[in-house]
Amino acid sequence: MNKILYPQSVDEKKYSDDHLGGLDVKYGLPRKVTFCTKCVISNQRPNSAVEYEHREDTKKATIVIDGGVCDACKAAEAKHKTDWALREKELVDLCNRYRSKNGSFDCIVSGSGGKDSFFQSHILKYKFGMHPLTVTWAPHIYTDWGWKNFQAWIHSGFDNYLYTPNGRVHRLLTRLAVDKLFHPFQAFMLGQKSYSPKMACLLNIPLIFYGENEAEYGNPTADMAAPTREWKYFTHGDQSKIYLSGVSLSDLREDFGLKECDLDPYMPADPQRVADSKVEVHYLGYYLKWHPQSCYYYAVENGGFQASPERTPGTYSKYNSIDDKIDDLHYYTTFIKFGIGRATYDAAQEIRSSDITREEGVALVKKFDGEYPSRFADELFRYLSVDEKEMPQASKMFEKPVMDKEYFARLADNFRSPHLWRKVGGEWKLRHTSWQQD
Amino acid sequence: MRPNVVVVDYGLGNLLSVTMGLEHCGAEVELTSEPRKVEKADRLVLPGVGAFKDGMEGLRSRGLVEATKAFCDTGRPFLGICLGMQMMFGVGEEFGLHEGLNLLPGKVIPVPATGVDGTPHKVPHLGWSEISSPIGSTRIWGGTVLDGVAPKSAVYFVHSYFASVGNNSHLLAEADYDGHKLAAVVNKDNLYGCQFHPEKSGTVGLKMLDNFINRL
Amino acid sequence: MGNGSSAIPRGSRIDGAVRIYMPKTRLIARLDIKGPNLIKGIHLEGLRVMGDPQVYAQKYYAEGVDEIIYIDSVASLYGRNSLHDIISRAVRKVFIPITVGGGIRSVQDAAEMLRAGADKVAINTAAVHRPELITEIARRFGSQCVTLSIQAKANGRGGWEVYTENGREHSGLDVVEWAKRTQDLGAGEILLTSVDREGTQKGFDLDLLRAVGGVLNIPLVASGGMGTLQHMEEAIVATKTDAVAIASVLHYGKHSLSDIRAYALARGLNVREL
Numbered sequence: 001m002n003k004i005l006y007p008q009s010v011d012e013k014k015y016s017d018d019h020l021g022g023l024d025v026k027y028g029l030p031r032k033v034t035f036c037t038k039c040v041i042s043n044q045r046p047n048s049a050v051e052y053e054h055r056e057d058t059k060k061a062t063i064v065i066d067g068g069v070c071d072a073c074k075a076a077e078a079k080h081k082t083d084w085a086l087r088e089k090e091l092v093d094l095c096n097r098y099r100s101k102n103g104s105f106d107c108i109v110s111g112s113g114g115k116d117s118f119f120q121s122h123i124l125k126y127k128f129g130m131h132p133l134t135v136t137w138a139p140h141i142y143t144d145w146g147w148k149n150f151q152a153w154i155h156s157g158f159d160n161y162l163y164t165p166n167g168r169v170h171r172l173l174t175r176l177a178v179d180k181l182f183h184p185f186q187a188f189m190l191g192q193k194s195y196s197p198k199m200a201c202l203l204n205i206p207l208i209f210y211g212e213n214e215a216e217y218g219n220p221t222a223d224m225a226a227p228t229r230e231w232k233y234f235t236h237g238d239q240s241k242i243y244l245s246g247v248s249l250s251d252l253r254e255d256f257g258l259k260e261c262d263l264d265p266y267m268p269a270d271p272q273r274v275a276d277s278k279v280e281v282h283y284l285g286y287y288l289k290w291h292p293q294s295c296y297y298y299a300v301e302n303g304g305f306q307a308s309p310e311r312t313p314g315t316y317s318k319y320n321s322i323d324d325k326i327d328d329l330h331y332y333t334t335f336i337k338f339g340i341g342r343a344t345y346d347a348a349q350e351i352r353s354s355d356i357t358r359e360e361g362v363a364l365v366k367k368f369d370g371e372y373p374s375r376f377a378d379e380l381f382r383y384l385s386v387d388e389k390e391m392p393q394a395s396k397m398f399e400k401p402v403m404d405k406e407y408f409a410r411l412a413d414n415f416r417s418p419h420l421w422r423k424v425g426g427e428w429k430l431r432h433t434s435w436q437q438d
Numbered sequence: 439m440r441p442n443v444v445v446v447d448y449g450l451g452n453l454l455s456v457t458m459g460l461e462h463c464g465a466e467v468e469l470t471s472e473p474r475k476v477e478k479a480d481r482l483v484l485p486g487v488g489a490f491k492d493g494m495e496g497l498r499s500r501g502l503v504e505a506t507k508a509f510c511d512t513g514r515p516f517l518g519i520c521l522g523m524q525m526m527f528g529v530g531e532e533f534g535l536h537e538g539l540n541l542l543p544g545k546v547i548p549v550p551a552t553g554v555d556g557t558p559h560k561v562p563h564l565g566w567s568e569i570s571s572p573i574g575s576t577r578i579w580g581g582t583v584l585d586g587v588a589p590k591s592a593v594y595f596v597h598s599y600f601a602s603v604g605n606n607s608h609l610l611a612e613a614d615y616d617g618h619k620l621a622a623v624v625n626k627d628n629l630y631g632c633q634f635h636p637e638k639s640g641t642v643g644l645k646m647l648d649n650f651i652n653r654l
Numbered sequence: 655m656g657n658g659s660s661a662i663p664r665g666s667r668i669d670g671a672v673r674i675y676m677p678k679t680r681l682i683a684r685l686d687i688k689g690p691n692l693i694k695g696i697h698l699e700g701l702r703v704m705g706d707p708q709v710y711a712q713k714y715y716a717e718g719v720d721e722i723i724y725i726d727s728v729a730s731l732y733g734r735n736s737l738h739d740i741i742s743r744a745v746r747k748v749f750i751p752i753t754v755g756g757g758i759r760s761v762q763d764a765a766e767m768l769r770a771g772a773d774k775v776a777i778n779t780a781a782v783h784r785p786e787l788i789t790e791i792a793r794r795f796g797s798q799c800v801t802l803s804i805q806a807k808a809n810g811r812g813g814w815e816v817y818t819e820n821g822r823e824h825s826g827l828d829v830v831e832w833a834k835r836t837q838d839l840g841a842g843e844i845l846l847t848s849v850d851r852e853g854t855q856k857g858f859d860l861d862l863l864r865a866v867g868g869v870l871n872i873p874l875v876a877s878g879g880m881g882t883l884q885h886m887e888e889a890i891v892a893t894k895t896d897a898v899a900i901a902s903v904l905h906y907g908k909h910s911l912s913d914i915r916a917y918a919l920a921r922g923l924n925v926r927e928l
Contacts, residue, residue, distance in 0.1 A: 355701070595677070615676070
């Protein structure tokens with residue numbers, strides 16, 4: 001693999017106003033930007049991808065907005081018409097089939113002690129009489145409150161396996177994902193997605209519960225009809241096609257000196273083993289009407305969950321996804337790549353749950369979206385720097401192994417698609433926003 | 439035919455609440471700063487929140503001092519609320535000495551900053567305090583604006599000055615604040631003054647407004 | 655001290671044979687508003703829609719509440735307080751003191767709120783950004799019209815930090831110092847909300863109340879955390895609070911005001927008797 005070069009400055013002409021009609025479009029995103037008329041999401045929102053195949057030139061499948069309404073809002077509307085009594089009965093039947101007779105672990109709940117995993121594990125145990133084993137893939141860097149909530153979760157009555165990957169490898173893969181894909185969260189996602197099926201095979205607990213089905217956020221609605229997750233998201237039969245952080249496995253081995261044990265945690269589960277163990281992944285969101293805000297209340301009332309004491313940069317929310325400091329960067333990168341920041345995600349979800357109106361959502365997006373994540377920035381840039389002494393071979397693959405604010409800013413600019421961004425008077429501005437559209 | 443009440447608008451006070459309270463009790467309310475209307479009213483309410491000096495200036499500059507006095511001479515019912523009550527007296531000592539309407543003898547002086555035992559307490563006198571008949575008073579509440587109000591009913595006060603009456607027979611009710619007796623309701627013939635806010639004192643206050651409108 | 659009478663009347667202390675009274679401890683209903691709705695959260699987060707504020711206000715008035723506080727929780731987001739209509743409706747039916755807060759940024763904003771029917775205005779964010787505002791409003795309308803609202807969050811070092819914008823932003827200010835300062839600037843009352851306790855129904859933050867109560871000579875209203883009748887009693891007996899603001903317990907129908915008042919009277923607390 002070629003050395004990773006210090007990011008170049010972008011050609012600002014591409015982002016000027018008079019380039020209209022000939023604007024470049026990155027990532028295969030739709031050229032025309034439209035917004036859902038019910039929530040605040042735009043048609044640039046990428047659906048969940050198969051991360052193992054994710055490379056720099058991968059084209060994204062994005063959320064469909066048809067008749068002015070996005071698929072996620074349609075899914076939310078469908079939720080009102082669903083016969084939840086019937087669905088709950090299906091859950092009871094599922095639980096009856098899998099519940100252990102002798103009180104041993106009979107299902108796996110994957111999570112971090114956030115409001116969602118708290119709700120899932122607690123309700124499965126105390127309402128549906130299951131014996132969940134919780135499994136956690138560690139955050140990159142715990143927030144104080146994230147760690148406290150994790151402990152509170154365990155102390156509310158759950159056993160937990162915490163997998164913390166090799167710190168240096170994790171940092172390297174995260175850094176590579178940032179340079180190649182501007183996707184700091186990928187390493188975590190790779191590890192987390194495969195962890196529960198692997199544990200299910202290892203411990204012979206074939207039933208896995210996740211929370212919401214991704215269809216609630218605009219993935220193909222076909223997924224909503226069935227409770228089980230499609231195999232493709234967590235298994236992969238052909239290793240030669242696997243890319244981690246946008247780098248092929250062979251490059252990772254040869255150029256970065258990573259060994260099998262380093263790569264293993266990020267590798268997808270062996271499909272044969274998964275099939276043999278009869279592992280099944282079910283979304284609780286299929287069986288129970290999912291309301292994130294209610295999960296927050298549930299977690300506070302039943303387990304002492306505490307919201308973050310401070311607003312997360314880029315949004316107004318204090319209870320969504322608060323345990324990993326890298327989150328700050330993750331949502332900033334989605335803002336750069338797709339024009340969609342954290343406030344948009346949080347507001348869209350709350351609008352669909354009827355917790356806020358679209359008017360308020362737009363005002364929140366306008367106020368908070370894309371806010372620079374200063375609070376942990378220095379710590380995160382240190383985290384993303386490759387230390388020569390710690391990783392001598394890998395550090396040589398970077399023209400500038402140390403990452404700092406300037407590096408990150410230049411890198412960010414290279415990921416801005418001209419069809420979304422313009423540079424005006426030295427400042428970057430989105431060409432299209434939900435409040436200008438109104 | 440709803441009973442008419444004129445409420446004096448002289449630039450001070452929360453007129454909306456007073457108006458709402460009176461209307462709730464069945465009155466037809468007119469807010470005005472015209473001297474003629476004040477003088478000719480069937481019933482007159484003088485509200486007010488603020489400093490004595492500013493209140494008198496507000497009345498004076500609108501020609502309302504004479505009009506109010508003229509109304510009071512007619513014998514028709516008059517109710518001063520809070521600052522409105524304080525201005526019924528001869529002199530106010532807030533920010534210097536100022537002449538009041540002089541409808542009742544007495545002066546308006548600061549609520550003491552300490553209790554009778556000398557320990558400091560909070561000023562203004564703010565909150566719900568009980569009113570009762572002054573000790574040694576022979577006045578009864580029946581037939582007055584306090585008709586039907588139970589002794590020791592709590593009503594809502596907020597004031598830093600209070601009326602020190604010149605004639606004890608004018609004192610109809612008082613409140614005890616940390617040992618100090620503060621005039622709560624004063625009365626002479628058709629004239630009533632109320633240091634607390636009847637429009638903010640729940641059912642007790644509404645009973646008083648009802649009496650004022652319908653029973654005097 | 656004996657003159658033979660039985661119990662010492664509530665709210666009085668004996669000085670010789672004279673009984674000394676203090677104003678009643680107030681039981682206040684706190685209504686957080688968003689748009690047309692009453693809302694309620696936990697830690698000022700996860701704001702649930704409860705219903706029409708007028709319905710709740712009238713209910714609490716009928717049950718004998720002493721005062722109502724309305725806070726516009728999206729005022730800082732929209733840059734304006736939108737409670738005028740809600741207040742004007744309320745004063746038609748609710749004849750007790752009303753405080754209104756949220757997004758009040760200027761003397762003009764305060765004047766409009768008072769004109770709409772409020773008796774007091776509560777200010778927080780604007781006062782933190784420009785403390786002179788407190789004095790300006792107090793001079794124009796009197797200190798008794800100015801309630802200084804403080805959202806306090808424990809800072810992990812034994813003290814508390816002032817938060818603004820409905821609990822979303824740090825200010826760097828120490829709560830106790832700020833409270834004292836605003837009193838000197840002309841605030842008439844302090845509404846002290848514990849962000850840590852608010853919505854949790856786990857009890858008031860007594861340390862916070864004591865720390866702030868210790869420096870004040872203006873009334874203190876405790877807000878945030880009441881879950882049981884005992885919590886109210888604790889706050890009143892153990893600290894110098896002059897009033898308790900109640901939200902979750904009332905809005906979720908856990909206790910009625912009649913029950914709360916009856917309990918307080920039975921426990922010998924100095925509250926209004928109806």
